[in-house]
Amino acid sequence: MEAPIKFRIGKSKIYQALAIVLAIGCVVPLIAILLYIIKSGASKINWHFLTSIPKPVGESGGGIANALLGSMIVIFISSIIAIPIGILCGVFLSENRKSKLAYYTRLSVDVLQGVPSIVVGIVAYFWLVKPFGGFSALSGSIALAIMMLPIVIRSTEETLKLLPNSIREAAFALGMPFHRVILKVIIPCGINGILSGVMLSVARIAGETAPLLFTAFGNPYIATDITKPMQTLPLLIFNYATSPYND
Amino acid sequence: MESNSITTENYNAYFGANHVVKNVNIDIPKNNCVAVMGPSGCGKTTFLRGINRMHELIPGATSSGKILLNQENIMELHPIIVRLKIGMVFQRPNPFPNLSIYDNIIAGYKLNGVKMSRNQKDKVVEDSLQKVALWNEVKDSLNKKGSFLSGGQQQRLCIARAIAMEPDVLLFDEPTSALDPISTATVEELLFELKKKYTLIIVTHNMQQAARVSDKTAFFYLGELIEYDETKKMFTNPTDSKTQDYITGRFS
Amino acid sequence: MSQISALRSVTLKRLDFTRQKAEETVRIKRSYRHIWGEKAFRKTLIIIAIAIITLLIALVVTLVVQSIPSIKHVGISFIWTKVWNPVKDIYGGLPFLIGTLLSSFLALIISIPFSFAVAIILGEYYPKGWMSNLLKNTVELIAAVPSVIYGFWGLAVLVPLVRAFETKIGVAPIGVGIFTASLILAVMVIPYSASLGRSMIQMVPADLKEAAYSLGATRWEVIRTVVFPYVKSGLFAGVLLSLGRAIGETMAVTMVIGNTNILPRGIFSPGNTMASVIANEFTEADHPVYLSALIELGLLLFVVTLIINVIGKSIIKKFTQE
Secondary structure, three states, rough: OOHHHHHHHHHHHHHHHHHHHHHHHHHHHHHHHHHHHHHHHHOOOOOHHOOOOOOOOOOOOOHHHHHHHHHHHHHHHHHHHHHEEEEEHHHHHHHHHOOHHHHHHHHHHHHHHHOOOOHHHHHHHHHHHOOHHHOOHHHHHHHHHHHHHHHHHHHHHHHHOOOOOHHHHHHHHHHHHHHHHHHHHHHHOOOHHHHHHHHHHHHHHOOOOOHOOOOEEEOOOOOOOOOOOOOHHHHHHHHHHOOOOOO | OOOOOOEEEEEEEEOOOOEEEEEEEEEOOOEEEEEEEEEOOHHHHHHHHHHHOOOHOOOOOOEEEEEEOOOOOOHOOOOOHHHHHHEEEEEOOOOOOOEEEHHHHHHHHHHHHOOHHHHHHHHHHHHHHHHHHOHHOOOOOOEHHHHHOOOOHHHHHHHHHHHHOOEEEEEEEOOOOOHHHHHHHHHHHHHHHHHOOOEEEEOOHHHHHHHHOOEEEEEEEOOOOEEEHHHHHHOOOOHHHHHHHHHHHOOO | HHHHHHHHHHHHHHHHHHHHHHHHHHHHHHHHHHHHHHHHHHHHHHHHHHHHHHHHHHHHHHHHHHHHHHHHHHHHHOOOOOOOOOOHHEEHHHHHHHHHHHHHHHHHHHHHHHHHHHHHHHHHHHHOOOHHHHHHHHHHHHHHHOOHHHHHHHHHHHHHHHHHHHHHHHHOOOOOOHHHHHHHHHHHHHHHHHEEEEEEEHOOOHHHHOOOHHHOOOOHHHHHHHHOOOOOOOOHHHHHHHHHHHOOOHHHHHHHOOOOOOOOOOOOOOOOOHHHOOOOOOHHOOOOOHHHHHHHHHHHHHHHHHHHHHHHHHHHHHHHHO
């Protein structure tokens, strides 16, 4: 059986090499993207770029200040809405494993997680833009908050589920009421996992564009009024990339 | 002259820098059943797995020395060839769950790419199952997956799978520790029968089992082969004090 | 004299009693506050949970209600009508259905060898070590890049490349189209099936693999005959989840697909997916039925994604419960 064995061993090594090549191949586009962006963008970032607003079409110069500020505002508002609600919902789910309400809530969270971002944008439009007659940063923030919720809820629930029951029992045995046990003991214990879930959700929405297309809509000027349209970085990229003008 | 003996010369095994099996020199005669015993962590399983070159599958594991199978140094052969001559049965029965009983038996041939006619395959399956006294129990369910078998039957299936490859030596790593007493008895009877055709090496924690089944016993302690002799003598009149302590239960 | 002392002791006792009562009252008041706090907190949690469920229901209801005008106008033939011409008031969803399916499946086919390779490498060949950590983090980074950046890079770098490729093979050199979109989608989708596949592969019990090794199998043979059959359903679930993601992806696709509302004639023709046409035409929709048709597409998108995700998740649950 000498020859076949050598052949089989060779085959095994070839497959291993093939797998390695393919795996490295995955990484190639990512590196290409990073290189491209750094190469063509890094030279242009300067203080002027970061603090001025875009010039009208046809003029060179200008910057991204409105988008930067807008992104920050929108992210901030979404976080304020989504983080407390998300954490508390996660608390609810981890405290009530078996109740019917918890089951349906968990189900809803799962479904919400899979909703395409553009659908969230559509719904936010009908809830917050149409009735109030105009685009606004607030509506965009709420759309993004809806997208943040499942991530925060999920990670909070998973983190808290992992905490040993003895911590809860120790707190209760000391006579602490439920809300104190949660707010002062359980959540601080799980703060690492909760925070990482929060970070993940913020990172996710920081780059989102689709929900903002018909909610925050974009704004060529610096805006601070959240009831008016606002520009964010991803929106800016989208608008410029798809515009027919060269600048 | 065909001698199925295994001889090790200065065999050592390491996990990284950890010297787990130290300088073992042992002679295992043909058609004998040798029990390998010792307290937990003494290196007996590592030694066993070294014989069919499974030890080196673990990252960082190395070995040195010679192991002769029929005067041939198997440390210099390719591991796959070694495993075709030395079969292994594991502690927990592990038939392949996605294959039927029939396919499990000939799995060894299939894996090695050996093409056989339907008749040849049938013969191998029936042969192996007869040898482990499982044929009558499963001959009507050969195409079913083995999960409906009891623990003892599954273990016998694994033994059948190993002997279907016609090895010279069979290694058993605590083969009955996961089985109930009745299945254990059946497997032990089987070992008696298998002795006639193959050379068996069994790692066991169970002293009564060693006494019942083996011709010779090797006692390992902290990686070294302390004593190796006829089973009867080892259990009634051991030479080394450590062996004595182990047998009388001072430590396990 | 004894009268006074008797009076004093009685008074002292009375004062003592009063003090005890006062302390008790404070203690009871405090625990009432706690009990009230608890009740309020628990109620809040329940309200939040109900709110989440309501949010989802409201979402679905909004989609359905807003699609009704279009459903009334066109009916079920929406799904197979080939023409989308808002000017003439004809709304057929087939071009986008085909566009979505074509681009997503093509993306899957392209990405599967890569994600399986990553899954095997991380799960079987190199589960530990600095190289495997590097690979794992890099692949996860792929999922972290915002889709606009993919779209932007696609427009700037990939489209010219595809254009050159198209010229070479003699197809109309447009650059944008279903093929380009599939390429980008393939990259974006790799991390999902790769990480799921990796955890499934790591769950294969060691003694099954050892049984195969002891019978003389090579590494690849062990993977082929033991690992793959064991994780078959898990890998399939990973593929499904990737599909769900690809179908719902909007921005990157919109930027490179060419935005043409026709039935794609081949993989190199431009087209539109359900998500990208909504993104493009939503703000231009001038009359209600137009808008409603777009919403109907959104509803369709939502339902399809939901079904795929549900099937994928239930397979995973079944697998991890075995």
